[in-house]
Amino acid sequence: MRYKGYNVEPSAHALPSGRYAANLTIENSSPALESSFCFEALDYFFEADHAVAYASRRARLWIDQRGKPAAR
Template sequence: MHAPIRYKGYEVAPSAQQLPNGLYAANLTIGTQAASQSAPQSGTQSAGTRQTIVSFDALDYFFDERHALAYACRWARMWIDEQRRCA
């Protein structure tokens, strides 16, 4: 697992899991925080803030870990762009 990155207000955490057959599964976790009526104080999370997390396991399989991570990052950008387009 690598450090999460930020993209258009979302936190993206790609990962590559090595499988027993030597392939790497491209996995992805995308999180966002949505504030309800009360805004959080600086540096803290208020009761009015909720976090939404979606996870995708085994988006595809790769022979190289770097390719799996790159694919998960690219897939995250497409997913986020589509969510924002439909909102």
């Protein structure tokens, strides 16, 4: 999916315990600012779709926060 100029790839990784780890890859789609950020095991869930939804929300929050100046 795309969000504010970034390619966002949320995913769920199945673990031996039966839980799913919420993983996330965010790539800047601008050719001048090529960069990629990977976040693994943001949190753990019993349902794969919950893990993907959580990673999607975290991506939007992370991207929105990057557009704001740092607090002093």
